[in-house]
Amino acid sequence: MSDSTPVVNPPSTTDLGTGAVPDKLSGRMGVGSLMLTVLAFSAPIAVVAGFIPFTVTFGGEGATFAFVATTILLLLFAVGYVTMTRRIPKPGSFYAFVSAGLGKISGLGAAFLAVVSYLLMLGGCFVFLGLTATELIESIGGPTTPWWLWGALAWAVVGVLCYFHIEVSAKVLSVAMVLEVTIAMIFNVAVVLHGGGPDGFSATPFSPAALSHGDVGVTMLFAVMVFLGFEATAVFRDEVRTPDRTIPRATYGAVLFVGVLYILSCYLLTTAYGSGAVDAATNDPKSMFPAAIGQFVAPFFTQLTFLFIITSELAAAISVHNVVARYLFNLGRDRALPAYVAKVHPRHHSPARASTVTAVIVAVVLIPLGLTNTSGVGLDAQLFGLATVGLLALMAVVSVSVIVWFARTGRSTGENSFKCYIAPGIAALALGATVVLAVLHFDLVVGGAPGQNLVLLTVLAVSAIAGVGLALYFKSARPRTYAGLGQAAS
Secondary structure, eight states, X not given: OOTTSOOOOOOOTTTTTSOOOOSSOXXXXXXXXXXXXXXXXXXXHHIIIIIHHHHHHHHGGGHHHHHHHHHHHHHHHHHHHHHHHHHSOOTTTHHHXXXXXXXXXXXXXXXXXXXXXXXXXXXXXXXXHHHHHXXXXXXXXXXXXXXXXXXXXXXXXXXXXXXXXHHHHHHHHHHHHXXXXXXXXHHHHHHHHTTSBTTBOOSGGGSHHHXXXXXXXXXXXXXXXXTTTGGGGGGGXXXXXXXXXXXXXXXXXXXXXXXXXXXXXXXHHHXXXXXXXHHHHHHOHHHHHHHHHHXXXXXXXXXXXXXXXXXXXXXXXXXXXXXXXXXXXXXHHTTXXXXXXXXXOTTTOSOHHHHHHHHHHXXXXXXXXXXXXXXXXXXXXXXXXXHHHHHHHHHHHHHHHHHHHHHHHOOOTTOOHIIIIIHHHHHHHHHHHHHHHHHXXXXXXXXXXXXXXXXXXXXXXXXXXXXXHHHHHHXXXXXXXXXXXXXXXX
16 A cells, blocks of 8 residues: 555444454544644643743743744654654554664563653643642632542543543543633733733744843753643554544644644743743743733633633543553553453443553552642652653654664655654754753752752653563563564554
């Protein structure tokens, strides 16, 4: 089959009327549904309200240019990623691509690192949601409630929704995404209609020179961190229409959409404060956006923003949970994990068992963490930060895998040096440098004093080593299993 021929997912055996249990996932998601499903991962309104102020703190007036540069960088990553999806039509994403490019041993190490990183991200969503819900209730005069109460409630909702077919989650995520993007755009339009802030509008934030006045490395680090999610499009390969068209369009669309949103929001947020933007971001980053939208739109939008941050994190948790479940499902199909997690639900056509296992693992991780940190302060940052380092490292490794794959197999029709070598090469270097910056400034990523939490990085190292060790075991003791690694049984 040529690269230009669309691959339509075959119906499951149940769909054919045989009454048999389907052996693979299926679905009819289009570009829009897939794009919104992965975009929910990045929680746009939470980024605009919570992370963009940190970027302003370090980047100053040039923070906007950092988002422009990051959008271009991740489009370059997407070029190699998308080119690889056409040549490796597997639903394993990082797992499949690294296995194809760097070998099965590295591939299983990457798979285990991906699972652990996404699980950490999922745990962080529940903690952040719980803490935000507690703050919101107190801000309107309500009682003090424990963060874990709301985190547990969110965990239950996510577990139930993700048990069903992906299109159930996709509908929920689509609604959530529309609402939170609408809030951000209401603010952006309001600032424009007000003629900007105290200093009016300026083109300076779009200048590289403006960024050079701040801490370029740390600013770029925070900018790159908030784009995560789009790299999971290939995980849903078996659940979309015509994957060779849907996945590339959704991947590029997700990067461009969220990139433009963050560029506009960062520019107009700094414009709203004018010369006082850096001070506002430094003194009270959590209140910077809510206070601004309350002033430029209406006071009740301040509380509304906190409410939408909660729903945004719930949507992010649904998105991340679905990604983890599909990684476990694919690893189960390849027998790298017990076959139990590779069963498709006969009615819902979902990876129901893998989804349930995901929920159980997250609970097992969060319960002891919650008992040792009842206030939850700093826990969300540690989980988010550690997960981000793992995912950025995987993106850099995937970019290297793309180069190695095409160097070994050669290019096909429609593929050129830019797609196969130049774009992924630039992405590998830039993402690799970002990982180094994240480690050097780990205290800014996860909180704490410099060097205090570096020990957390052993979690990522151990997960990758465990995958490598298991692959080596399969190679020597179970060669048939080893031969099937990275194939997702397809």
